[in-house]
Amino acid sequence: MLLHIPDILRREEVARFRTALDQADWADGRETVGSLGAQVKRNQQLPDQSPLKAELGQHILAALARNPLYFAAALPLKTMAPRFNRYAGGGEYGFHVDGAVMRADGDAHVRSDLSCTLFLCDPEDYEGGELIISDTYGEHEVKLPAGDAILYPSSSLHRVAPVTRGERVASFFWVQSMVRDDGSRRMLFELDASIERLRSSGADAGAVLQLTGLYHNLLRRWAET
Ligand code: NI
DSSP: OOEEEOOSSOHHHHHHHHHHHHTSOOEEGGGGSOHHHHTTEEOEEOOTTOHHHHHHHHHHHHHHHTOHHHHHHHOEEEEOOOEEEEEETTOEEEEEOOOSEEEOSTTOEEEOSEEEEEEOSOGGGSEEOOEEEEETTEEEEEOOOTTOEEEEETTSEEEEOOEEESEEEEEEEEEEESSOOHHHHHHHHHHHHHHHHHHHTTOOHHHHHHHHHHHHHHHHHHOOO
16 A cells, blocks of 8 residues: 655754754665665665764654554554665666564664655756656556655565756665564554544444454454554
8 A cells, every 4th residue: 555644744854854954964875775676766864873964863763652643544553764865966766675574772673564765855946857656557657746645565666767857865764563574554544544433434433343343353363463
């Protein structure tokens, strides 16, 4: 499931991020991929040890924790520290698949069930730079307003089209979900949304309670914690 999550960051937060990121020391993005990825990756990233990366990443994680749509869709168990990248002057990242298991801080590992890109530039600020996600339904081009995010299965092939004008700055991170299977997670998300609609439209309280019980019992069946 591809899901657009609007307004993870407010406009003034995005502006503060951009001011800090414009002054940051960026490194070659090829430092953080294997040899296959390095052949197709032409961008810049904040280095792993960057204090700014840690600070802005914490801010994003706090914003995600307040976002009910994100929680309902991702059912996050573990989240990798957000990273930041910048594409300009024809920079691109060709088709690739994200690594399945990521090394987090310390000895912890995170299985990448979901990938998330949080846009920090508005679409009119740059040319190209679409995130192109390929799945069984074809290719989807994604270019969202600053502060919005796209959540997509890490199992998909994806690429970032060349940026031919301006620059594209974004944050990205991986999530291990409590519910590993994309299809099961999607059904829970849809059930959750319909329960919410029934509740707010004043539907029969007993039926809403029964459906809520069903949601939790399915989650209990499928969740790994
Ligand atoms: Ni990727």
